[in-house]
Amino acid sequence: MTVWAVNGAAGFGKTYRLLQRTTQELQSCPLGPGQAVLALTFMHGARQRLEQKLQAIPGLRGKYQCVTVDGFARSLRWRWRSLANAMGQPSTDAADFDSQCSLAADLVQRPVVGSWLAMGYPCILLDEAQDLDLHRLRLVEALSAYSRLLIAFDDFQCLRQDLRPSPASVWLPTVCEPEVLAKPQRCKVPALLDASTALRSGLRPVAGAGFKIAECASASQAAALIAATIHYAKLKSPNSSVAVITPSRKGGYAEELVELVSTKQCGKQKLGPFKLNWELGESPFLESVEQLAFDGEKPCRDVLHALLDTEEGLARDALVRWVIRKRDVAGREYIRFADLLGQARRVLAVTRARANRSDSGRRALTVHQAKNREFDIVIVVWPYTVAQDDEGKRRLLYNAVTRAKLQCTVIVQGIGSTGKAPFG
Known part of the structure; x- marks a missing residue:
């Protein structure tokens, strides 16, 4: 060995x-x-x-x-x-x-x-x-x-x-x-390095030059801060990559902010709109297939009709082709749900493997999607509720903050949460 x-x-x-x-x-x-x-x-x-x-x-x-x-x-x-x-x-x-x-x-x-x-x-x-x-x-x-x-x-x-x-x-x-390894390579900003060290040590991160923590009482205030961050990043360096990162899209807070920034002018300065596209993960596709759950076997025809009623996408189209092959080539009249769900996961894996994903430009994504990646500017949207224990929250915030090379802004929903480490 x-x-x-x-x-x-x-x-x-x-x-x-x-x-x-x-x-x-x-x-x-x-x-x-x-x-x-x-x-x-x-x-x-x-x-x-x-x-x-x-x-x-x-x-x-x-x-x-x-x-x-x-x-x-x-x-x-x-x-x-x-x-x-x-x-x-x-x-x-x-x-x-x-x-x-x-x-x-x-x-x-x-x-x-x-x-x-x-x-x-x-x-x-x-x-x-x-x-x-x-x-x-x-x-x-x-x-x-x-x-x-x-x-x-x-x-x-x-x-x-x-x-x-x-x-x-x-x-x-x-x-x-x-x-x-003991020396940072990706980032040279002292405040960002201090924040990541604090999170690993179980301490509350402290704001400084290049690292900002902001409590926002309303969605409009948070959206204005996101728009301003993107605006000034664009002025300073037009080619800067910007990522809005959140622990989860569940609850809708991050989605509401992304929608506001993407479609409206925000804040007193009326900045934007700045288009932010959500990177697609596996949840929407798998959830749509899981909702088709049935006992025993179901005719291929009925399965195809149910799949065609779900949201369009490469993974869905590939799964439809698989059912058609099973019916027309293998001669199967019925499909088991376990087989359908298993194939959905395999199709999704292949689709993601072939995706040519770039880290340039602007996008919105979850912490899990942002893992192992890097962006010039990171905006972390931290909602009221994060479904993790204290250790898990620190790890989530750490993985989000350490995606930034130059600047990170953490937007915390509501007033009075930042006194806790980390935020609730």
Whole structure:
């Protein structure tokens, strides 16, 4: 087993150090004919950014594969489907994402599969390992028995309450001595760095030059502050990227502010409107499919009619095509809801994987969508209620604030909330 790991706070250069170490590994142990580097992440957005950075490594062009852990698990099980079937495993289409990873780990533990993988991927790198649950970590542990693993992680950036501490942060110190980064790279603004340090330490962040905290008594006041922030950022640097980030769109506060800023002139100076588009996540699509829930089986015709009544989109269209193929090519008259929902998740994963998402311009998104990304100006919209415990709230705010390179403004709904750490 050969495992190397790097640990560091947001913006401290974990991914840069990970790729630097990869370059060093390839210099000492060059890839042979037919070999490649396997790069893994949990989220598709992180995968896209990691792939862009891999393209810049000299000599690695065409010699790497960058996929999500879930995508790799599925492709592995499809490649070894005959063995999986002999082991009594369910098909790739029948397994959910969690089971897919555990079943893939069982395959990798077979020497014939593990050795085959090591021949093709002698070096495997994994970014943002703190997001992996036990199912996905099982697969990573299985891979470590055959290939050299290079891993980057930061436990505090894990946002799942049921993953504290994150499984990767518990496992890694037992197999290696993680390298710890101590110097920030993304941001040089003292007030932003102090705020992020305070949040990691359980303290209340303090405003300063480049970091502002504002209590807003009304939506119009909050919208005016957002419009003013965008206006002056545009005057200072027309090409600045601006992100409005919120813990959740549920409750409607952030959506109300985005709508006001996008459609009206705000504040006494009548600034705007400034168009802000919400980045689409998986919730609207999956929720629409989940609302179609039915017992047993349903005729393909009825399923198609129900899908066509949902909101248009690439994922929905792909799911419609899947039902049509099942009916016209496979000859199936009925569809089980479990199969429909499982395919909806797979379709969504593929759609997100192919999306070409840029961090330039202006947009609105949730903290989860903003993870691992960076923007010049960040505006955090913090509503009355955030569905997390105190530790979870600090992690959410930390992940939002640390997306900023130059300036961050935190808008807190209501008066009197900022006395608590962090805000309620």
